[in-house]
Amino acid sequence: MSLYLESSRIIARANFGGLRAAVYSDRSIKSKPEQLYALCVETLKHQEILNEVIEKSQILKVEKKLTHPLALVLLHDFLISKNGIATSNGPLKSSILRNRARLSAEFTRARLKRGYATKAALLRGSRSKTPRFPRWVRINNLRANYDLLMNKGVFSEFTPVDNLEDLYPNGGDLPNKVYVDPYVSDLLAFAPAAPLMKHPLKKTGAIVFQDRASCVPAQLLDPPRDAYVVDATAAPGNKTTHLASLLGPDSRGKIFAFERDYRRAFTLKETVEAAGAQDLVEIRPAQDFLRSAPWNPDEENGLNKVTHILLDPSCTGSGIVERDEYKFVPPGEPRERGSKGLDGSFYKGLNTLPSAVEYDDSRVWRQRGTVEDRTFSLADFQVRMIEHAMRFPSATRITYSTCSIHAQENERVVMAALNTSVARRRGWVTEPRHLNKMRDWFRRGILEECEGNEQVADSCIRFNPWVDGGIGFFVAVFIRNEQERARLPNAPAIKWGLAEKARQKRAAIVGGSGEEVEEEEWKGISDSDLPAEPCPRKPSMAPIRYYTSAPPADTGVVEAPSPVSQLSRKILTAGGIEPDTGSKFSYDPNFSKGPKIIRGGPKPKKLTGREKQRLKQQAREKELALIRPIKMRQRTVRLGTAEEDEEEDIYGSWAEVFKDDLEYVSKKAKSIKKRNASVGNLDRLKDATMPLEDFDKRDFSRLRLGHGGD
Ligand SMILES: C[S@@+](CC[C@H](N)C(=O)[O-])C[C@H]1O[C@@H](n2cnc3c(N)ncnc32)[C@H](O)[C@@H]1O
Numbered sequence: 001m002s003l004y005l006e007s008s009r010i011i012a013r014a015n016f017g018g019l020r021a022a023v024y025s026d027r028s029i030k031s032k033p034e035q036l037y038a039l040c041v042e043t044l045k046h047q048e049i050l051n052e053v054i055e056k057s058q059i060l061k062v063e064k065k066l067t068h069p070l071a072l073v074l075l076h077d078f079l080i081s082k083n084g085i086a087t088s089n090g091p092l093k094s095s096i097l098r099n100r101a102r103l104s105a106e107f108t109r110a111r112l113k114r115g116y117a118t119k120a121a122l123l124r125g126s127r128s129k130t131p132r133f134p135r136w137v138r139i140n141n142l143r144a145n146y147d148l149l150m151n152k153g154v155f156s157e158f159t160p161v162d163n164l165e166d167l168y169p170n171g172g173d174l175p176n177k178v179y180v181d182p183y184v185s186d187l188l189a190f191a192p193a194a195p196l197m198k199h200p201l202k203k204t205g206a207i208v209f210q211d212r213a214s215c216v217p218a219q220l221l222d223p224p225r226d227a228y229v230v231d232a233t234a235a236p237g238n239k240t241t242h243l244a245s246l247l248g249p250d251s252r253g254k255i256f257a258f259e260r261d262y263r264r265a266f267t268l269k270e271t272v273e274a275a276g277a278q279d280l281v282e283i284r285p286a287q288d289f290l291r292s293a294p295w296n297p298d299e300e301n302g303l304n305k306v307t308h309i310l311l312d313p314s315c316t317g318s319g320i321v322e323r324d325e326y327k328f329v330p331p332g333e334p335r336e337r338g339s340k341g342l343d344g345s346f347y348k349g350l351n352t353l354p355s356a357v358e359y360d361d362s363r364v365w366r367q368r369g370t371v372e373d374r375t376f377s378l379a380d381f382q383v384r385m386i387e388h389a390m391r392f393p394s395a396t397r398i399t400y401s402t403c404s405i406h407a408q409e410n411e412r413v414v415m416a417a418l419n420t421s422v423a424r425r426r427g428w429v430t431e432p433r434h435l436n437k438m439r440d441w442f443r444r445g446i447l448e449e450c451e452g453n454e455q456v457a458d459s460c461i462r463f464n465p466w467v468d469g470g471i472g473f474f475v476a477v478f479i480r481n482e483q484e485r486a487r488l489p490n491a492p493a494i495k496w497g498l499a500e501k502a503r504q505k506r507a508a509i510v511g512g513s514g515e516e517v518e519e520e521e522w523k524g525i526s527d528s529d530l531p532a533e534p535c536p537r538k539p540s541m542a543p544i545r546y547y548t549s550a551p552p553a554d555t556g557v558v559e560a561p562s563p564v565s566q567l568s569r570k571i572l573t574a575g576g577i578e579p580d581t582g583s584k585f586s587y588d589p590n591f592s593k594g595p596k597i598i599r600g601g602p603k604p605k606k607l608t609g610r611e612k613q614r615l616k617q618q619a620r621e622k623e624l625a626l627i628r629p630i631k632m633r634q635r636t637v638r639l640g641t642a643e644e645d646e647e648e649d650i651y652g653s654w655a656e657v658f659k660d661d662l663e664y665v666s667k668k669a670k671s672i673k674k675r676n677a678s679v680g681n682l683d684r685l686k687d688a689t690m691p692l693e694d695f696d697k698r699d700f701s702r703l704r705l706g707h708g709g710d
Helices: 002-013 019-025 033-045 047-057 068-080 091-097 100-113 119-127 146-151 212-221 238-247 262-274 356-368 372-390 411-418 421-426 454-459 482-486 496-510 516-522 609-639 654-674
Strands: 135-139 159-161 177-180 187-190 207-209 228-231 254-259 281-285 308-311 397-402 461-463 473-479
Touching: 002 019, 002 033, 002 068, 019 033, 033 047, 033 068, 047 068, 047 100, 068 091, 068 100, 091 100, 135 212, 135 238, 187 212, 207 238, 212 238, 212 308, 212 397, 212 461, 212 473, 228 238, 238 254, 238 262, 238 281, 254 262, 262 281, 308 372, 372 397, 372 411, 372 421, 397 411, 411 454, 411 473
Parallel strands: 159 177, 228 254, 228 308, 254 281, 308 397
Antiparallel strands: 135 187, 135 207, 177 187, 397 473, 461 473
8 A cells, every 4th residue: 555655745746856866765665666656657647637537526525535646646546557456455445446436437538538539549649748858968169069060060951940849749759850949059959869879979078968957057157268167066067068168179267176075076077078178177076165265375376266156056956857757737736838738738828927836836845844954954055155156256257056946945045145244245146137148038036035026036047847848947147247236227135235334334443444354365356357248259160179099199180980971971170161181180070980989990909917907906096096085084073073064965964974985985995805905905094184186196105194184
């Protein structure tokens, strides 16, 4: 019986983080997760007809113990599943069987109304009307460019469509159609099942799969070509590489990518390398952004020059949904403007409330208290991250984003950040809609949650899951440029007059301007020194750096070894430069070959014993590098210096992480000891600290022993 109770609980939660996450993250579940997931998916797939049966039969009024999600799963098995309700007699089964005649009659009526003569025809039909969203593809300007791919390359033979729905009309995928997003530059959409996963463009990093909403923060941060940028919470690196792509191959700028979790920093490194962004990105592994100090003299050429900061901190992830999942639509829920019903009809009503549905749902969700505490502590952490970013001496622009639909992590965090003393002192406001690159995007912040401040609500951007073409998301931009602020139509959220008065009062007491402390940190940079407009970005004329074999010296142009299509036979250069047929090298505009696929080339070199030994050594070092931060953390905890409150985030409390780590370490220790590691050993590492600059070099000779300072 727990299968039905548990699946009804999962279904009620499906809209907050997705079905899969709900099933696999709930440790209290007793049923088999695969069985539970399958039942939930199948039930939601047929919820439209089941809802009609529930409504017409009035079963919820007759059987008071049934909730709506519970009735859905039971009716799915009773009316649709081959095996019927999977339980022996029990109160839940009886509540359905008592009403079997009425339920079956309503089901048959609903089926015939939809034109399905048999149950099998209904099942086939409903399969093609599943809610879906497209495969979003971002072009990586470090490896390719829009012109090359859309006009001269692989996608030039695709037919452009004006609406996302045209990529998959009536559920059928059209793999040769492409949608060019009008909101985010260099972003394309394809049918959900378009065969791009193993495409050479993907393998070479010329295209990146990234949801549209998740591309908005970097797009809105809009760093000029030579900007110094911080990605404060970078792993796995989607937004870092997007920023690098926006800076472009000719940039003299820099991206400082902070990642607190050492292990996730490895993923970040891989993503950055795959995108060819290693020259632009400086990874700061195992570094907490909250402890960064841009006013430190050591940052002479670093953080103190940063003008743009991207904040995408840990959140509840309640907006995450997956392409093959289904939304739970409770009966009576108002449909959103522009949404497509499960029956295929298009709703053009006037429900323009920004996120009415999710807002209500999240209230109910909060009342249940399941995530309440975690959401609050996350919100606190998120405000602190914004506050810290606002202190950066040269910062003029910050984007804050979450993949959460809860106002607590979104509008409320923005309001709290605007009301911090640093925001007031330094003049941070949210960027008004009319200045914003996404000004035409219709779904804005929730007015109620912005304490009725229309300007702030209008400056926030929301994406609802499914209906807005992907995951649920939130973005706000903070600016502190005097010229931009002067253009604001109305007074911003914070009461500037009061802040100014307080400042004057303080100045009168201490003597001076009252801003000495902050000004000292800013090193005298004032808003008027900042450029009014970002430097215009020139289209990149650089050829693609795509190597089919070892990169030749300084050309960036490589010979395609064996062309596979008509297009790849043409020798093209990027940005419309004339073909250079006389060149020693040419490159493959279709990316039809990945670097590892070399046909007819020389046989791979046989490794010598020494080389093999070196590879083995590198693998061992990688393993050791993985466990080092765990050891360091263990030491910190032992010394009693861990600040547990600060460290808590979505990955659970310190204590939980620590327990997992211990298990992990002891496992690793056994396997490494077995192999008799020649570089260091666990006893040596026990109290060692490793300077973090060595992340890249993995230079073990610089290990310091003992309780040396951090
Ligand atoms: C939501 S994920 C970021 C996703 C990333 N922006 C992307 O698009 O690929 C949040 C990341 O921030 C890291 N993180 C959390 N708190 C941090 C802190 N104080 N400093 C640096 N990184 C932090 C987490 O370890 C996690 O990897």
